[in-house]
Amino acid sequence: MPLNAANVYFSGWGRYGCILCEAYRPEHHFELSALLTSPPKSFIPRGLGRSYGDAAMNKDGAVLDLSRMNRMRSFEAETGVLECEGGVSLAEILDVFVPRGFFLPVTPGTKFVTVAGAIANDVHGKNHHCDGTFTQFVDAIGLWTPARGIITCSRHENSDIFWATAGGVGLTGVLLWARLRLLPVESAYMRVDYQRCSHLDEALAAMEASDKNYRYSVAWVDCLARGGSLGRSILMRGNHAPVNYLPEKARRSPFRLPRRTKLAVPVDFPGFVLNPYSIKAFNTLFYAKNRNAQDVIVDYDQYFYPLDGILQWNRLYGKKGFVQYQATFPPDGRTGLVRMLERLASSGRASFLAVLKCFGESNPGLLSHPMPGYTLTLDIPNTPGLIEFAASLDRLLLEYGGRLYLAKDALTQPETFSEMYPQLGAFREIKAQLDPDRILTSSLSRRLCLDG
Numbered sequence: 001m002p003l004n005a006a007n008v009y010f011s012g013w014g015r016y017g018c019i020l021c022e023a024y025r026p027e028h029h030f031e032l033s034a035l036l037t038s039p040p041k042s043f044i045p046r047g048l049g050r051s052y053g054d055a056a057m058n059k060d061g062a063v064l065d066l067s068r069m070n071r072m073r074s075f076e077a078e079t080g081v082l083e084c085e086g087g088v089s090l091a092e093i094l095d096v097f098v099p100r101g102f103f104l105p106v107t108p109g110t111k112f113v114t115v116a117g118a119i120a121n122d123v124h125g126k127n128h129h130c131d132g133t134f135t136q137f138v139d140a141i142g143l144w145t146p147a148r149g150i151i152t153c154s155r156h157e158n159s160d161i162f163w164a165t166a167g168g169v170g171l172t173g174v175l176l177w178a179r180l181r182l183l184p185v186e187s188a189y190m191r192v193d194y195q196r197c198s199h200l201d202e203a204l205a206a207m208e209a210s211d212k213n214y215r216y217s218v219a220w221v222d223c224l225a226r227g228g229s230l231g232r233s234i235l236m237r238g239n240h241a242p243v244n245y246l247p248e249k250a251r252r253s254p255f256r257l258p259r260r261t262k263l264a265v266p267v268d269f270p271g272f273v274l275n276p277y278s279i280k281a282f283n284t285l286f287y288a289k290n291r292n293a294q295d296v297i298v299d300y301d302q303y304f305y306p307l308d309g310i311l312q313w314n315r316l317y318g319k320k321g322f323v324q325y326q327a328t329f330p331p332d333g334r335t336g337l338v339r340m341l342e343r344l345a346s347s348g349r350a351s352f353l354a355v356l357k358c359f360g361e362s363n364p365g366l367l368s369h370p371m372p373g374y375t376l377t378l379d380i381p382n383t384p385g386l387i388e389f390a391a392s393l394d395r396l397l398l399e400y401g402g403r404l405y406l407a408k409d410a411l412t413q414p415e416t417f418s419e420m421y422p423q424l425g426a427f428r429e430i431k432a433q434l435d436p437d438r439i440l441t442s443s444l445s446r447r448l449c450l451d452g
């Protein structure tokens with residue numbers, strides 16, 4: 001029996017714009033096969049909708065929600081190689097494999113994303129400077145494409161398609177399964193050093209001097225601080241904790257996490273709750289509360305996923321939503337970083353703590369975001385003048401040879417994007433071969449002319 005479509009309102013995680021789409025949600029292989037045998041005229045696959053902008057939305061077309069195609073197919077304990085369907089979430093992998101002594105090799109700041117979504121945006125974590133992106137731990141994928149049916153892609157087989165799909169925002173095909181290498185760990189805990197840095201230069205210098213000692217590194221920046229305190233931040237850097245570093249109780253069951261009740265934001269906050277004063281007070285308190293400390297043992301949920309503890313935290317920004325702006329500057333782009341923070345602080349746009357990370361080498365992914373340098377992530381509420389303000393940040397970023405991240409973007413223009421991603425032409429060629437009729441399309445791909 002054909003799968004019925006439902007009309008569903010979709011938005012990105014930033015809730016900036018919401019559109020009605022025809023939605024399909026297959027749960028069984030026969031449903032997905034029937035859909036792909038006679039696909040809708042225009043559709044985009046969707047995972048758990050954690051992209052902030054319009055990457056998994058398709059105005060006037062269909063959305064294929066694949067979060068129920070989430071079976072684990074096989075696991076080899078000797079090598080840590082897991083084969084699973086694209087809709088398996090990182091949270092499900094952690095639940096099953098941490099008790100067996102394996103962790104994700106790369107994880108974004110939320111575990112509520114699917115494996116396919118992580119590949120389609122080629123996501124990075126706090127360890128990019130050491131390990132690179134998620135796709136670098138993917139050995140092979142199964143991809144349904146309109147022109148060639150189901151194909152296997154890896155570094156050795158259809159490698160051009162593999163690297164177009166890593167960061168290809170769902171436009172090269174439907175990712176059916178992936179084979180990925182998990183990381184063996186001794187416990188579910190992290191050993192973390194906290195360091196207060198009173199301005200941006202101190203944070204950048206500390207990262208440059210000693211990030212190599214830590215697998216994971218991130219700075220939470222108070223982006224409302226100005227003058228001599230511009231960019232003051234708390235650096236949180238850590239490594240997986242070996243069992244012999246754990247306190248006695250945790251040592252007895254090193255993979256068990258303490259129980260925690262989750263908070264939830266049940267309704268949209270009224271827009272006035274988040275204003276420059278309330279956010280400034282929050283940021284100041286956060287900076288004051290975190291002191292220098294060494295070798296603090298925290299569990300992986302506390303370290304990697306602090307925001308997952310508050311369900312639907314995106315409602316804090318009210319009905320109008322917000323955008324997330326992630327700007328990556330090359331290593332000599334420090335002045336650009338300073339100017340961006342100054343512009344935000346003086347704009348009166350309230351923004352919670354920003355995140356600053358250091359990126360290592362790029363990979364061959366044609367639209368993969370990371371490149372060597374520094375990446376700054378800002379949440380900007382949707383208040384009057386947002387579009388002009390974001391365009392001014394785009395110009396600043398271009399001036400310093402930087403680039404934006406598609407998983408976060410909702411506002412940029414096609415000319416800006418193509419200047420930032422010189423391999424867009426090569427991506428378009430592969431896309432044209434795999435999907436000549438442009439069946440796979442999204443609001444994002446049309447906004448940025450990703451398929452030419």
Ligand SMILES: Cc1cc2nc3c(=O)[nH]c(=O)nc-3n(C[C@H](O)[C@H](O)[C@H](O)COP(=O)(O)OP(=O)(O)OC[C@H]3O[C@@H](n4cnc5c(N)ncnc54)[C@H](O)[C@@H]3O)c2cc1C
Binds near residue numbers: 066
């Ligand atoms: C709190 C929070 C923290 C975050 N932190 C980070 C971070 O630290 N680093 C980082 O890199 N990102 C980060 N992100 C962004 C997030 O990791 C990515 O947007 C991720 O791609 C979301 O996965 P998803 O399953 O929700 O996919 P969706 O958002 O639903 O879709 C993302 C893309 O994947 C495509 N896609 C989904 N399923 C398939 C499929 N089966 N086949 C083909 N294409 C598919 C979609 O078409 C879309 O283009 C964060 C997001 C949030 C909300």
